Amino acid sequence: MNNDILAYGNVVLRALEPEDLDLLYEWENDSSLWELSNTKAPFSRHILASYLQNATPDIYEQKQVRLIIQSLQGKAVGAVDLFDIDLFHQRAGVGILIHKKEDRRHGYASDALKAFENYAQEIVGVRQLYANIAEDNSESIELFQKAGYHLTGIRKKWLNTLRGWKDEWFFQKILRDPPPY
Numbered sequence: 001m002n003n004d005i006l007a008y009g010n011v012v013l014r015a016l017e018p019e020d021l022d023l024l025y026e027w028e029n030d031s032s033l034w035e036l037s038n039t040k041a042p043f044s045r046h047i048l049a050s051y052l053q054n055a056t057p058d059i060y061e062q063k064q065v066r067l068i069i070q071s072l073q074g075k076a077v078g079a080v081d082l083f084d085i086d087l088f089h090q091r092a093g094v095g096i097l098i099h100k101k102e103d104r105r106h107g108y109a110s111d112a113l114k115a116f117e118n119y120a121q122e123i124v125g126v127r128q129l130y131a132n133i134a135e136d137n138s139e140s141i142e143l144f145q146k147a148g149y150h151l152t153g154i155r156k157k158w159l160n161t162l163r164g165w166k167d168e169w170f171f172q173k174i175l176r177d178p179p180p181y
Helices: 018-028 031-037 045-054 108-124 138-146
Strands: 011-015 064-071 076-086 091-098 128-134 150-161 164-174
Touching: 011 108, 018 045, 018 076, 064 108, 076 108, 091 108, 108 138, 128 138, 138 164
Parallel strands: 091 128
Antiparallel strands: 011 064, 064 076, 076 091, 128 164, 150 164
8 A cells, every 4th residue: 555645755654454463562562662652551462452453444533543654665663643633623633653763763753744744634634733742752852843843832740750740842733724714
């Protein structure tokens, strides 16, 4: 599958498949990422298999969608999520993961973000995206700033972590201005 709206640069975004169970199990149970995803407990294979089996393609019902980031060579390197889809206000949150350190800094995240922005705007119908990023997540902050997201707010002492409270930075990107009334 190489749908142009889901491809950009060196990545293609694709739907989750049953064959992704082992990959999701590895990613969701990587405790080094739990702070970033607000995860507090591991996921069982059964729960993840059920999620894959029961996931509906109706993003308007679910108000979220997760796509796999795949390199042009066919390797799954991460995932990108659209969440809290609000069609009335035409906005949604975006989150991104490139799991392995050796797959980072190769342009996968920036290309996936661009493809996802195109998808969110053209297919889903949102006109702005936002990202919530911990103050010390410099890789994500750099990614989103380079992609044209602007810091529009800081939630003070918002995230309770094992190392204490952290601020959460709120980034926004207007994909297109709304039509005048």
